[in-house]
Amino acid sequence: MLGSTYGTLTTDSRRARVIACGEQPRSTVHGSTGTDETDATDVSGRPLYADAPDLDRFFRPESVAVVGASDAEGRPNTGITRQLMAWAERVGARLHPVHPTRETVFGLPCSPSVAALPETVDLAVLLVADPLPLVEELAESKVKFAVAFASGFAETGSEGANAQERLAAAVRRSGMRLLGPNTNLNAFERFRDDLDGPAIALITQSGHQGRPVFTMQELGVRLSHWAPTGNEADLETADFISYFARRPEVGAIACYVEGLKDGRSFLLAADRAARAHVPVVAVKVGRTEAGARTAASHTGKLTGADTVVDAAMRQFGVIRVDGLDELQDTAALLARARAPRAEGVVVYSISGGTGAHFSDLATAAGLDLPELSPGKQDELHQWIPAYLNVANPVDNGGHPVGDWRGRKIIDAILADPSVGVLICPITGPFPPMSDKLAQDLVDAAEQTDKLVCVVWGSPVGTEDAYRTTLLGSSRVATFRTFANCITAVRAWRDHHRFTAAYASPFEQAPRTPSPSFRKAQALMRPGHRLSEHAAKQLLRAYGIRVPREQLVTSAAAAVRAASLVGYPVVMKASAPQLAHKTELGLVKVGLTSASQVRDAYRELTDIARYEGIDLDGVLVCQMVERGVEMVVGVTHDDLFGPTVTVGLGGVLVEVLRDVAVRVPPFGEDQARAMLGELRGRALLDGVRGAPPADVDALVEVVLRVQRMALELGDDLAELDINPLMVLERGQGAVALDALAVCH
Numbered sequence: 001m002l003g004s005t006y007g008t009l010t011t012d013s014r015r016a017r018v019i020a021c022g023e024q025p026r027s028t029v030h031g032s033t034g035t036d037e038t039d040a041t042d043v044s045g046r047p048l049y050a051d052a053p054d055l056d057r058f059f060r061p062e063s064v065a066v067v068g069a070s071d072a073e074g075r076p077n078t079g080i081t082r083q084l085m086a087w088a089e090r091v092g093a094r095l096h097p098v099h100p101t102r103e104t105v106f107g108l109p110c111s112p113s114v115a116a117l118p119e120t121v122d123l124a125v126l127l128v129a130d131p132l133p134l135v136e137e138l139a140e141s142k143v144k145f146a147v148a149f150a151s152g153f154a155e156t157g158s159e160g161a162n163a164q165e166r167l168a169a170a171v172r173r174s175g176m177r178l179l180g181p182n183t184n185l186n187a188f189e190r191f192r193d194d195l196d197g198p199a200i201a202l203i204t205q206s207g208h209q210g211r212p213v214f215t216m217q218e219l220g221v222r223l224s225h226w227a228p229t230g231n232e233a234d235l236e237t238a239d240f241i242s243y244f245a246r247r248p249e250v251g252a253i254a255c256y257v258e259g260l261k262d263g264r265s266f267l268l269a270a271d272r273a274a275r276a277h278v279p280v281v282a283v284k285v286g287r288t289e290a291g292a293r294t295a296a297s298h299t300g301k302l303t304g305a306d307t308v309v310d311a312a313m314r315q316f317g318v319i320r321v322d323g324l325d326e327l328q329d330t331a332a333l334l335a336r337a338r339a340p341r342a343e344g345v346v347v348y349s350i351s352g353g354t355g356a357h358f359s360d361l362a363t364a365a366g367l368d369l370p371e372l373s374p375g376k377q378d379e380l381h382q383w384i385p386a387y388l389n390v391a392n393p394v395d396n397g398g399h400p401v402g403d404w405r406g407r408k409i410i411d412a413i414l415a416d417p418s419v420g421v422l423i424c425p426i427t428g429p430f431p432p433m434s435d436k437l438a439q440d441l442v443d444a445a446e447q448t449d450k451l452v453c454v455v456w457g458s459p460v461g462t463e464d465a466y467r468t469t470l471l472g473s474s475r476v477a478t479f480r481t482f483a484n485c486i487t488a489v490r491a492w493r494d495h496h497r498f499t500a501a502y503a504s505p506f507e508q509a510p511r512t513p514s515p516s517f518r519k520a521q522a523l524m525r526p527g528h529r530l531s532e533h534a535a536k537q538l539l540r541a542y543g544i545r546v547p548r549e550q551l552v553t554s555a556a557a558a559v560r561a562a563s564l565v566g567y568p569v570v571m572k573a574s575a576p577q578l579a580h581k582t583e584l585g586l587v588k589v590g591l592t593s594a595s596q597v598r599d600a601y602r603e604l605t606d607i608a609r610y611e612g613i614d615l616d617g618v619l620v621c622q623m624v625e626r627g628v629e630m631v632v633g634v635t636h637d638d639l640f641g642p643t644v645t646v647g648l649g650g651v652l653v654e655v656l657r658d659v660a661v662r663v664p665p666f667g668e669d670q671a672r673a674m675l676g677e678l679r680g681r682a683l684l685d686g687v688r689g690a691p692p693a694d695v696d697a698l699v700e701v702v703l704r705v706q707r708m709a710l711e712l713g714d715d716l717a718e719l720d721i722n723p724l725m726v727l728e729r730g731q732g733a734v735a736l737d738a739l740a741v742c743h
Helices: 012-021 076-091 132-140 158-174 207-219 237-245 263-275 289-299 306-315 324-336 352-364 374-380 405-415 433-446 464-470 482-501 515-523 532-541 555-565 594-611 668-676 695-715
Strands: 063-067 094-098 123-126 145-148 177-179 199-204 223-228 250-257 280-284 319-321 344-349 419-426 451-456 476-479 549-552 569-574 587-591 617-622 628-637 641-648 659-662 716-726 733-735 738-742
Touching (some): 158 177, 207 223, 223 237, 250 324, 263 306, 280 324, 306 319, 319 482, 344 405, 352 419, 405 433, 419 433, 419 482, 451 482, 515 695, 549 555, 555 569, 555 594, 569 594, 587 594, 594 617
Parallel strands (some): 123 145, 280 319, 451 476
Antiparallel strands (some): 569 587, 569 617, 628 641, 716 733
């Protein structure tokens, strides 16, 4: 069994092969409440700790300055000032208008500058076209937070990006925290205070995109905060995730993200939320090239390679959804539902067709619909005609919901210990029976700790059973579509599975280099690609097995090398500029005699001479024939830095595109999870009579490559082990070819 120490193993059988990477990392980096180690970094120099800003005085200030306040009719600042005055009154803050030429604004005394205010303010709202000249004054006046609404920054191009960087630099020097620029008034909306239960905290980079989640208050779902981050010159999505994750009233965090400011900051924030068991649900723009272009023009930030973003979110438990409707429904369920008591889902309907349709979709999505026991089916048939199916889905035929039998059926299903979720799809209202069914479901939900979901499929949505009965209950999760219900229930199940087993990878990330690093460092050639021979030496430094091989520069030496390596052999041209040798005919396989080796040497050198390739020699390699061809590699992502990839390898790797990605640091559990994501995973288990492959050895290589990625950091631009031949179980894995590019 592999350990989770980023390239070190724990079992005695493999200990000898791992000693080169045997540095054991220090234990904890930070707990759920933080620690003094705010300067802790991993071996690559990336932070292992991100301080969660205290935003209490941003959302609930005692005093507010409105710079550029106005009461002149027809001016945009007038409406904003009026809204801020109403918000300040609701949160109990003292509001101070600031304007250089006005004595009063809406009857309040107006100061010519922030410095002239009668008290130090917690928050300054800047209604000015250029906030930069104000930063120094705000800092000298000890203002804690500022909001800049002004646009015309990074979202407009390079000139605006430069202006934004000047603003960000000034804010960093000041010690003040800034929201924006290019933000809006969403943080100062009127939140309903008559709703109870866990709340959703909302983070959006586009204010309009958060509107559907905000209006869920009208459906009885509580919202506690809205952070419209805009261009994120200072405060970013990660800051608000970290803050909301420690707020006791927050049951889930909903995000609309166009671009991440910093990949590591986001992962540290997601890690904080995972350790606090607070779900984070996100729409992340940029799945397509067109979407990525739009996001960059709107917020002026890198979108990042979407496959890496998707993997990073999954790795740290962030639930990614596609639509705003999915965002609101999934966040609402996760905020309000208790942890699962059991995994089983039972579909209960008045229609066999409805039940079958929903069950097909739910099963395809990976939900567990167990067949109810014979005893439970006999119990249900007390109230449901014997000719109807009650194995799961449960079809009651319609009439039982109109009388006393309806509640009996629901209670009997919920009493089954294998059942954790009851879902009742109602495709359309059929009063008065649908009214009775809705009330029975609500009453049962109030008396159980299991999840009760209803899909109200009526396109009208004005029925009392929906508007009053179902939405009036905080214990029933109500949806309008089958798809959103299934998405939310699956996310709820996955979140609780994830957090129950979650251990922060930052706690065990290595901080000091291993002996392997010093060997590898000597092999690096900054700005150059390594030859296959040099790349394999790099792998050897980290204890990754390569074939027996020798680099030779003559036909006679090739024959001697073949006799030492052992026939049959493979011969390959070796040069730093050779990335794909097979296409040029620079690989010869299955050579079994000295004459074949001599001929192969001459042919390889002739082709290289014709192609203008300056060889550093010819590799004579041990031939490894049987196994599963995999690829393991490292690439560099602009947002997250080094990333590790594993997938099906060989000459068709770019055609198959069957790979999984992770962002270091990660442990053995994530390395194994990567294999589970591959479409061709069954090949490792043995197919068509082939023996099972050595999965443990493959996982070991992934962890060792991760250690290499961490230690070499940004100096290693790219590493490609293809193919990595994974041999029969217990026999290991061999890197048959390798490519490495140095920054």
